[in-house]
Amino acid sequence: MKINGETKLIGFFGSTFKTSKMYAMYNAVFENLGLNYVYVPLVVNDIKKGVKAIKALGIHAVGVTIPFKISMIEYLDELDEDARRIGAVNVVVNKNGKLIGSNTDGHGGVRALKEKTEVKEKKVILLGAGGAARALAFAIKDEGGRLTILNRTVSDAEELAKSVGCRFDGLEKLAVIVEDTDILINGTSVGMAPEIDQSLVDKIFLQKKLTVMDIVSNPRETKLLKEAKEAGCQTVFADRMLLWQGVLKFKLYTGVEPAVKVMEKALQITSH
Numbered sequence: 413m414k415i416n417g418e419t420k421l422i423g424f425f426g427s428t429f430k431t432s433k434m435y436a437m438y439n440a441v442f443e444n445l446g447l448n449y450v451y452v453p454l455v456v457n458d459i460k461k462g463v464k465a466i467k468a469l470g471i472h473a474v475g476v477t478i479p480f481k482i483s484m485i486e487y488l489d490e491l492d493e494d495a496r497r498i499g500a501v502n503v504v505v506n507k508n509g510k511l512i513g514s515n516t517d518g519h520g521g522v523r524a525l526k527e528k529t530e531v532k533e534k535k536v537i538l539l540g541a542g543g544a545a546r547a548l549a550f551a552i553k554d555e556g557g558r559l560t561i562l563n564r565t566v567s568d569a570e571e572l573a574k575s576v577g578c579r580f581d582g583l584e585k586l587a588v589i590v591e592d593t594d595i596l597i598n599g600t601s602v603g604m605a606p607e608i609d610q611s612l613v614d615k616i617f618l619q620k621k622l623t624v625m626d627i628v629s630n631p632r633e634t635k636l637l638k639e640a641k642e643a644g645c646q647t648v649f650a651d652r653m654l655l656w657q658g659v660l661k662f663k664l665y666t667g668v669e670p671a672v673k674v675m676e677k678a679l680q681i682t683s684h
């Protein structure tokens with residue numbers, strides 16, 4: 413990597429600096445494509461000043477994660493349709509001094525699903541109605557999936573379902589509708605370390621024809637995905653969603669289609 417007077421800076425606003433593989437992923441592709449960008453962590457203590465600094469320092473773009481995805485919105489100039497509907501951003505691009513927020517989480521998730529199954533016209537159950545589920549719900553609907561949102565707090569499922577335009581219910585409905593479902597997604601935090609022995613889905617409901625996806629990335633193979641594999645289901649790991657939301661971000665950062673294989677290698681992930 414050669415830094416010179418033309419190098420464009422892309423920063424990362426978040427709280428997972430030390431463990432993130434995103435630095436390796438983006439910088440590997442910049443190098444591979446000969447693009448004069450560098451991707452670095454930026455420690456933000458005050459989000460309002462942090463957003464001002466994007467303009468003041470001429471930072472080309474920033475990736476955004478927890479805890480700033482929602483809180484930085486009020487300081488941006490514009491939101492694209494996904495960011496507006498979801499109510500959160502995971503990328504901000506500085507277009508000639510105008511800060512435009514976008515969100516690639518949902519469509520990244522759908523791209524990950526589509527590596528294993530069509531989504532259009534498929535019956536999809538999405539468990540959860542929090543931030544992650546929200547992003548996925550709109551993207552699944554955009555793709556033509558026939559979506560039902562199930563959540564422990566039914567009023568949250570209802571609110572999200574009304575904005576998306578789909579069905580909703582409580583988690584207990586899973587037992588009734590899962591038989592007639594093609595795709596099952598855990599969009600909740602259940603199963604995340606240290607509670608790795610938990611799953612919202614009893615394994616008796618995991619029939620072979622299902623494609624099962626989990627947004628929990630730690631552990632990579634959650635209890636749900638392990639049991640789904642054992643039942644002969646297709647499985648979609650959360651790191652594929654991470655990869656694809658990054659691919660979509662890369663296009664927003666640079667306007668260039670990234671080399672997905674190089675990103676995959678830098679992330680050290682596979683689709684199995």
Ligand code: ATR
Pocket residue numbers: 539540541542543544545563564565568599600601602612
């Ligand atoms: P995120 O932004 O990561 O999606 P969140 O907004 O806190 O996190 O949402 C967490 C989701 O996991 C919610 O859908 C939550 O259900 P509630 O709306 O009922 O709180 C769900 N969730 C978390 N722990 C759960 C549990 N033990 N059982 C069922 N659902 C759970």
